[in-house]
Structure formats: C-alpha cells, structure tokens
Amino acid sequence: MRGHDWINTCLPDELIVEIFRHLDSKSTRDACSLVCHRWLDLERLSRTTLRIGATGNPDLSVKLLARRFHNVKAIHIDERLSISIPVQFGRRRGSDHSVPTLKLHSEKGVSEDGHFESNSLSDAGLSALGDGFPRLEKLSLIWCSTVSSLGLMSLAYKCSFLMSLDLQGCYVGDRGLAAVGKCCKQLEDLNLRFCEGVTDTGLVELAQGCGKSLKSLGVAACAKITHISLEAVSSYCKSLETLSLDSECMHNGGILSVARGCPSLKVLRLQCINVTDDALIAVGTHCLSLELLALNSFQRFTDKGLRAIGNGCKKLKNLSLSDCYFLSDKGLEAIATGCRELTHLEVNGCHNIGTIGLEAIGRSCLRLTELALLYCQRIGNHALLEIGKGCKFLQALHLVDCSSIGDDAICSIARGCRNLKKLHIRRCYETISCLPNHACMFLDHLCLVGDEALIAIGQGCSLQHLNVSGCHLIGDAGIIAIARGCPVLSYLDVSVLQNLGDMAMAELGEGCPLLKEIVLSHCRQITDVGLAHLVKNCTMLESCHVVYCPGITAAGVATVVSSCANIKKVLVEKWKSPPPPQCVVEKLPKVCGWKCAPNGRLGLTLFHLLKLNCWD
Template identity: 65%
Template structure:
C-alpha cells in the first residue's frame, strides 16, 4: 500500500523514543529528525548530550538549546572547538521573523565574531554557566574545558542549583578554592572530578571538597596544579574511602601524601602516576593496601626500583593493565615479578625502559597466558627470543605494537604469526630487521587481521642515515662537497655518487638489506580482510602490492601510502574498483600518482572524507577541483595552496587545509 504511514499510525511515542536512543551517530539522528514534525519533537526529547564550542556566543547558544532539548544530562563545553559552519554562511541566511530565537542567535554569532572584544563574547561566562544550571534541570555531567571566563562566582551559582551533579570536568579553568569548596558543599552525589591544569587551586579548595563530598567520590584527576601538595592527598586518603581511580601528575607530591592515599583508599582500581619525587616506599604500599588494583601506569619514575614491582606482583593479583614509561631503574627482575604474580595481565606497555630486555619479556610469555595487547616502544634490548616466547604462550594476543626495536626481526614476527592466530592489529614502526618473510607469515596465519601499520620498515633507511652522518663527519671532504652530497642523500634514496663525480669510500652497510615489498602485501591481500592499512615510507612497495590489497580487502576504510615513490595510477584505479568504503586516504609525497588515477578513485569512492596529497607533482588544481565536486562527504583536504583555484576555494574553502603559506 503506497503512501500509507506504517509507523506513525501504529508505533507509540515511547517506542519511537527508545529507537532513537539506540541510534548512536549524530548524522543519523539528524536525518531522523527531518522525517516529520513528530519525529523532530521526539528526537529532541531523546537527546541527552550537547556539545558547545567557543564560537557563536556560548551564552546565547545555551539559552537557545535549552528551549529545544529538555532532557539533557551531559553538557560538554570546550573552548578549543569552533563553530561548524562558516560565519559567511550564517550571515547569508534570510530570517522572516527578526524576533525569532534563530535570528537572535544569528545576531549573537555575528557580534561575537565582529565585535571589538571577540575573546570575551566567545567564551562561556558566569552568566552562561548559570543558564546551564537553570535550563538543564536533569544535568548529571558537566565538562568545562579551558573555559577561561568562568570564575568562582559562576561555579558557586551552578553548584547551588545542580545538587545532583555526578561528574565535573574543570580542565584548564581558572577557578579557585571558593568555587571548588562550593562544589564539595552542594554536590553531595559527585563521583568524578577532573582538575587537570587548574592553576588557581590550592590545598584549601581540595581539602574542603574532599571533606564535603569525599564519601561519594570515585574518580579524581590532578595535573599541573603547582599549589596542591601532600596536604590535599592526606585529605583525600582520610575522606575518599570509595575512590577507585586516581590520576596524578605532580612535581610537588612526595611519599607522605601518596602513602595516605594508598592506606586510606583500599578500593583503588586505576592508578596513573607521573610523580618524580615518589620512591619505592610509596609504591610498595600500593602492593600492600590496594589489592583491588586493575590498572597501573607509571610515567617518568627515576626514584624507584624493582622492589616496587616486586610488591605489586606479590599483592595486586587482579592487575590487568600495566604501563611502564621512561622508568630507567627497572630491569627484567621487576617485570618478571609482575608476570609471575599477576597472571590476569591483559595489556602491557613498555616504553623507553632501557634496562628491560629479552628475559623480562620471556617471563610475560610464560606466565601471562591471557595477554591480549602488547606494546614495546624504544626497547633496544629486546631480541628475537622474547617474541618467540610470546608466540608460544600468549595464544589470545590480539594487538602488537613495535616501535624502534632494533633487535626484533623476521623470526620474531613469524613466531607471533604462527602462535597468535587471533591477531587483529599489528603496528610496526622503524624496525629495520622486519622484512617480507615476517609479513608473509602474518598473511598466511593471521586471518582475523584488520589493522596493519608498517611505517618506515626499510633497512636502506639505516644506510642513508649512516651515509649522511659519515659525510658530515668525514675530514676528507671540503665543506662544499659535504653540503651538496648531504642534500642529495636526503632527497632521494636512489642515489648515485658517480653522477656527481665524487669518489668516496662509503661506510659499511648491512650484509643483507631487509625491506617490506609487494610480496608482503600480496600475502596480506590474499589472507586478510584489512580495514586500516599504513605502509608509509616502505619504499619497495609499488602498484602490485596495493593492487593485491584493493582486490582482497573490500572493507578497507583507511589507507596511508605516503612516500611510496613507485606507486602510480594503476593502484589508484584498482582501489577505486575494489575499496568502495574508503574514507581516509594519505598519498603525500607519491610522485607517480597523477590526476588520472585520483579522478578515477574519487569517482568510485563516494564515502571519502579526508585526503592528504601534498608534494604530489602529478596532481594539479584540476585534480583538487574534481575531488571537491565528486566527494559529497569530504571534510578535509590537505594540499599545497597554489593548487587550489579561486573557484575551488569559494566552493570548499572551509575543508581545505594548506601545508605551507606563500613564500
């Protein structure tokens, strides 16, 4: 039966509202609201979150939104966000009724941009915060990110009206002790509090808050608050017995304050610390008192040793997530203690801990059978045997990140591929011993892989860096020859010093160069269905490898092939045919790609949203214009300024970004 309404005549409002609540993406919800007036009204009733930026007079915007959305529970105000529509577009709109709310909002937008004091009018003020409190009576969560105009007066007024508030984020706000004390006094249901970069706070404010609403507080974040000392943490330890999450970044905090938290907050589950003055004594207390700990992240610790990790491994049996970053005095013994004592570990990240090596990772492979994600960053002492043990013992591994690990090569990746067949994400960057052999093994064994990143995995890059360093240091060359040769090396991998009539004794190079080429991607295309692929800087990959991906990975949505000198239009055409879901494309520094390949791709990939294509000499203003006209969903284009015509700029100036300005 054509033209018969099968929904509005049958479904009640409550059921349509429930359907709207299950529609997550904002564009989809906006589309629903355009069906009819009833759906528009119901969709507004279903909204529980609004986000406000710094443009278009936030105070006026709060008043306008409050009349449209009455069931808002979460207000997010971030002065780093700008208005989504250009001001020129707003000014062109014709409004029939000058007294309407839309007209008033439009005039407010223009005034905020063109007024003498643009900063004052584009920041949420105390008046706007009072409007938030008065308009959204069901408010439970408020985020004020870098709202520089909000003061203690506004925060007190807000706290007095929103006594049922559960979450408050004051990151970067210049509020003081009086405002925070008012929150502690009035908001007795507060559970989450973020005080990152609140430079105006002192111990007075945080102590009053802890004594006021510490009974319900479950999450606390403090960073870069130079006037918050051990006194505040002692108050937190005394009053916040239900605290489950603590994030602390301070150069002022010492053992005394943190010991009070460890002893008083025994329910802690999440602990993130970057405190240079905390030592073994404080962290050992965590292992003794915080037996429910599930996540531990330690950053830039230089005053604690393996004794701390021994205590963690002995007491925190529920630990699932461990991050160790720039902790120079930790060794294999400390990591071994955690591996043996915490068998439920699922996520481990080791970043820049130079004394942790192969033996520590072997313990992880032997005792942490539930490990699902492993990240090794700048770990020069980890060798092939370590990942071999991971491949044998961690059968449930789903994500592996490797950055600048010079000792890890093809044998390591083969061990992971054969043992961890559930691998879904593999990110490798600047691991010059990884080549085709290892990635081919991944393609043959890891059929569930959807995210692959192989960035600058090419040992010829080591030769170039070695040659460049030798040229600069050599005493056999005059300064002019050094400069010319150095520039030539930096600009092109395929150098030939004979063409420059320079006869040099080159530095030694690896006996067997390793690289990732087309063979690796052919195996991946035949064995995996990728959604994300990044092979930037892998110079031996050409059309054949990308064509294999295009034919074997129809679900591909993100592709980065920047700095691939041998990639041309044939690959672009195959991508257009085989990857219709492509949304993000990076082809910068690809010399062989021209307008022909780009035009064919954008004609087929209708979902494309972003494209980076700087330093592509084969792409001209015509190609940029074709992308703008063909891709209706495009949101960002990064290109040289001189390739954008005046007509293209008028049509899509808001989505075009320029790498550099005119010289």
C-alpha cells in the first residue's frame, strides 16, 4: 500500500543489519543510512572497519567514532594522509549546538590559550581507542610519531582479541612490544617497519608471549634488531608463514635459524646485503612449502643459492629478483627446471640474466600468468617467442627499458597468449649513435614496438590495461586495432605518441565504452574534436591527463568535465582550467568541493572532486 512503511514494520533490526553488511560499497551504505533515523543507527552497527587520516584532534576523533560505531573490528590510522575539508559530526538542523569539527589536516594547530597542539595520535588517544573498541581485531598505526610504549601497553591490556598490528613508523619501545606479547595471545600479523625504538629485547619477549599464534612478521630499518630476534622467532613461532626482512645488519645466522625452525614458511622477502648463498641453501633445504620469494639488492649470493631454491622449493609460485648482480641464466634455468608451478616472475636490474634464462622459463613454467622484465638489456626477442609458445595463460606483461625486444616478440605474445589482459611497455628503444671524429653523439630514441604489434594484440587479446607511453612508432593504426579488438579496455596510457590523432580517439570512443582512465599528455596531433568523440560514449571516464596537448583548449577540457558524470580528475595546463560546471555539481551531489591546485613550475592544475573516505 502506498505510503505504508512495510520494511520498518515487518523486518527486525537483526535482519536489516545483516542486509547492510552485504552491501558492496560505501556509497550504497551511506545512501541507506539517510533513509531514516532507525536505518542510520542500524547501518552504524553494520560497520566493521574505520579509516582515519591525519586529523586536527585525533584523540577526539577516536572518542567520537567510538560513540557511533560499536561493532568495529578493524581500524586504520594513517597520519601520512592529509585531507583539508572540515567534517562536522552531530550537527542538527535548527540547533546551535554541535559536536566539535574534525579538521582533517596534519599541521599543528593552536589552542585557545595560545599553545601549540599536536595533531598526531597520542598515548591518551590510543588508550581511548582501547576503551572504545575492546573487540578490536586489526589495528594499523601508520607513522603515528607521538605514540609510545605507554599507549601501546594500555591498548594491549584492553584489546586482548587483537590479531593484526601494524606499527609502521611508530617510535614504540620494548615495553610496549612485550605487553602485546603478554596480552594479545591471538596475534597473527605484526609489522615493525621503521620502528627504530625496538630492540632484540622487545621482539624476543613478544615471540615468547604470542609465538604460537604469530604467522606474519615484517621488520625493516630496525638497526637494533639482530639475529638474536630471529633465533627467538625460530624457537617460539613454529607457525610462521610470512617473513619480510630489510636489514643491513642481518647476516646468515638469523635466516638460517628461521629456515630450520619455521618449516611452514610460505612467503619470504629479503633485502639483506650481507646474506650469502648459505642462507638460501638452508631455505631451499628446509622451507619446502615456500610459495613466494623476493630477493632485493643481493650482492653476495650467486646461482648456487638460486639453484638450491629450484631443487627444494617445488611449490614456488612467485619469484622476484631485483638488483641481484651475480645471478645469471644458469640460476633462472634451475628455477625453470625445479619450480614448474611458477605463475609470477619479475626480473629487475639483474644485468647478467639474458635470453637463455627466459627461454627456459617459457619452455618449463607453463602456468605463468604475469611476467615483468625491467631494465633487462640482455633479454632479446627469442625469450618472448618461447614465452608466447609455452605460457598460454599469461595475463600481464611488463616491459621497461628492454632495448632488445621489438615487434616480433610482442606479436608472438599476441598469437600465443590469448588471455593477455594487461600490457605495459615503456622505454623499449635502441640508441642510434654516430662517431664523428671518434666522439659519440646521441641522436635519437626509437621504440621498437609499433603498430604491427598492437594490431596483433587487438586481434588476439582482450586487454583491460594498456600502457605504451613513449613508443614513437605507434600511431592511429595500432590504437584503432586496440579500440576495435579490446572492448573491455579500462586504462590507456598513450602519452608522448607524436603520431596519434583524432581518428584513434573517435575509434576509442566507439569501441571502448568501459574506459575509466586515459593519459594523452604530450600528444600533439589530438585536438578538441577527437576528445569530444572520445567522451561522447566513454561516459564512465574518471581520469583524463591532457598536459601539453596544443590542440586541446579550455573548451575541450570543459567538454570532458561536463560530459563525464563520473569524472574525478583532469590534469591540464593552468591556463586551460575552466570554472567548475554547475551541471557536474548537480550530477554529483556527494561532491564536497572543487579544488584547483597549481603543481609546481609546470603550471599544471589538478581538478579533483573530493570525496570523504574517513571510514568504510
């Protein structure tokens, strides 16, 4: 019956709360909470996660949020985030009394008596957080610089159900960490990145207290944490599955202990310049469940260590090698032979790895889904020919500064890897030089990847993400082929393509209606006409970069902003900035502001329709 409230009459509170919990987006939940006071209160009960940026008074923020959201189990406080829009809680129509404003910015404020107030979460705020959310299970305190062991101790005593704790950049000490180990017996995940105040004493006590439950540990730039801590972890944390370690002080001893004492280890990320082959041999011998291995900036291990990983870690699925100068094709061949379950491979700046190693991967690792080759000058076309033949499930390919890879390789990928969804190619060029009078004169950069490769991709792959920035041989033909063959394309970066014109933009508008982000900067042949054709059908566009496009004027920019109801960001030169159109403001009633901020010497302007995301 019209005018009768059947939902509120028939449905109990518990059922409405359960419905709210199944809503898939914050905006949908926000809309439901505005229906009536009952729905507002019930929707608050369904919230389980809060996200808070840097605030004018974070301690007050915690208290206010605790009054309204009673079932929160996860809180993320990140004081790197800075939001300048004031948010008022509790203001009622027709009333002069309101709850104090939360000013979301990270600078110091001045109190009424003239003293400076810190805008960082304090120990008192951390204690209030424990009082307000006693059932808290997950807490992230990112760069909360004024929090100390006292606040962490108070929190630990009140939040005994804590399962995940991220203290990145917090200057907490050993007493706080020991209290967590004593009180939080269910702790599974601990991140101590950049916690400079923590020493072996605190980490050893934590391992003794909650070692039975701890599954993940991250340590970086903690100069006072040595092999003693890892030896304690190996003794008490038998269920450890993930270890991320970045330390210049760590030697083989700590890694050897963890490898021997934590047989359940599945994820190992190491950036330790003093670790040698002996440590990796221990990992290959004892960590037979290892699935992810990331080795960064290793200067003291060779193919011998990688060969041990290939011989022992048969379940390895994800391998990342970055700046490992003494690895060669032999090490990668050992991985290919032993780790046939490999799905993700990244080779970054390993200058002694060449074509032969990647050919072995293509022949043996048939389940590969993502391949990233960054700054690999010695890897040539034949490597990707083998990848195209063998890796039929490849979905993402990243090529950066690979000077020996060209059209033939990409065409092979297009013919063989029909599941390819993401293609990222940058700085794949050769240098043309001449030597007049025995002096090397740089002439030009030519990208080896051109229209032929993109035509093959468009015929065989349903791409969703394409970045061909700076590939000068690509023009209208290649992008038109993508537009006609990749209807689900959502991201496109064609910046610095001098031969790209309006015809390609028109084809993109017709063929790629799902496009959400496009980068056209430094494209001199594109004009307002092409941009108008693009946005006519690409109504889902959210971000558009058109910096230094001389054919695009303020009128073209205004066309983008007024035609795309979902637009959030337009990057242009300052003089092309049109005023905020009223039609966009009317279409987006939740937009809180229109911000035009100059960006340095370039005179760029960022249009950003700001939305508040203080909590989920």
